[in-house]
Amino acid sequence: MGSVHDLPVIDFSSSGTTEWNSVKSQVQEALEEFGCFKALFNKIPQDQLQATYKAVEELFDLPVQTKMLNYSPYPTHGYLGRLPAAPLYESLGFENAIIPEEAEKLTNILWPQGNPNFSKTIQAFSVSVSELEQLVKTMIVQSLGLEKYKDEIMNSTNYLLKVVKYDVPKTGEKNIGMVSHEDRNLMTILHQNNDGLEIQTKTGEWIRVKTSPDSFFVLTGESLEAWTNGRVQPAPHRVMMTGSSEPRYSIALFSFFKAGYKFQAPEELVDKEHPLLYKPFDFGEFLSFSGSQMRSISNITLKTYCGL
Ligand SMILES: O=C(O)CCC(=O)C(=O)O
Numbered sequence: 001m002g003s004v005h006d007l008p009v010i011d012f013s014s015s016g017t018t019e020w021n022s023v024k025s026q027v028q029e030a031l032e033e034f035g036c037f038k039a040l041f042n043k044i045p046q047d048q049l050q051a052t053y054k055a056v057e058e059l060f061d062l063p064v065q066t067k068m069l070n071y072s073p074y075p076t077h078g079y080l081g082r083l084p085a086a087p088l089y090e091s092l093g094f095e096n097a098i099i100p101e102e103a104e105k106l107t108n109i110l111w112p113q114g115n116p117n118f119s120k121t122i123q124a125f126s127v128s129v130s131e132l133e134q135l136v137k138t139m140i141v142q143s144l145g146l147e148k149y150k151d152e153i154m155n156s157t158n159y160l161l162k163v164v165k166y167d168v169p170k171t172g173e174k175n176i177g178m179v180s181h182e183d184r185n186l187m188t189i190l191h192q193n194n195d196g197l198e199i200q201t202k203t204g205e206w207i208r209v210k211t212s213p214d215s216f217f218v219l220t221g222e223s224l225e226a227w228t229n230g231r232v233q234p235a236p237h238r239v240m241m242t243g244s245s246e247p248r249y250s251i252a253l254f255s256f257f258k259a260g261y262k263f264q265a266p267e268e269l270v271d272k273e274h275p276l277l278y279k280p281f282d283f284g285e286f287l288s289f290s291g292s293q294m295r296s297i298s299n300i301t302l303k304t305y306c307g308l
């Protein structure tokens, strides 16, 4: 792990029991201190990664009216763009993108004649990143001594693949790509083609995440804070388009508890020093009620919604 001024970097490329235990404790330490870390994960070949970025560029090249067909009943899970607070930002979301039929169904809305290459590419990418998400989740439940909840957690998780494009700011335009916020889901695993993502540490310092082809940035969200009864807290993050000469793309897999699954922190994490922070809640209902997947953008906090 790096110095106080660096974000932790954790290598997931080797396997074996010794490595597993070492990586597991690095994960827990990083999450408790920063709520995030950079994962070196080489299970996605470079040509697959390049094909995914190519597919994403093709998607953003579609006319705005077409992109707007990407609708989700959940706020911020479908097409978003031209927002006054984020004029450089545009995103689309693919719910359950790890399931081939779902990826295809959403693809066919955008390309009624079909685009099997696109749906297969984003589905394969989502599956690979979901494997990393499941490794991290397994390590968290093991570190907390809560492995008995692992299957329930795994079976209650859904995934959304969100792809984002940030335009280069024009002269005189603000360079904020996305304002500071924390995510509300369980975990977000993000790959970027150019630097731009910045993380705020607990001491208030902003750190810019360095891009490399095999690095995936793991951020935890408010739902994990609730499930761990405050042990892991999400880090504020933002995107600054500083010194860019070309658009920036990021591809992020969001995991969250399925709508209809009411959850609360396991009783093992509740005691005198750690009183229960939140009443049981359903993430789908909370998302609909709060109006945004991003804390700090919506005025409704989890504390006001179901805090104790
Ligand atoms: O594009 C990025 O790097 C950040 C995206 C993000 O934070 C989000 O969609 O919640």
Ligand SMILES: [Fe+2]
Pocket (backbone or CB within 6 Å): 181, 182, 183, 188, 237, 294
């Ligand atoms: Fe975020």
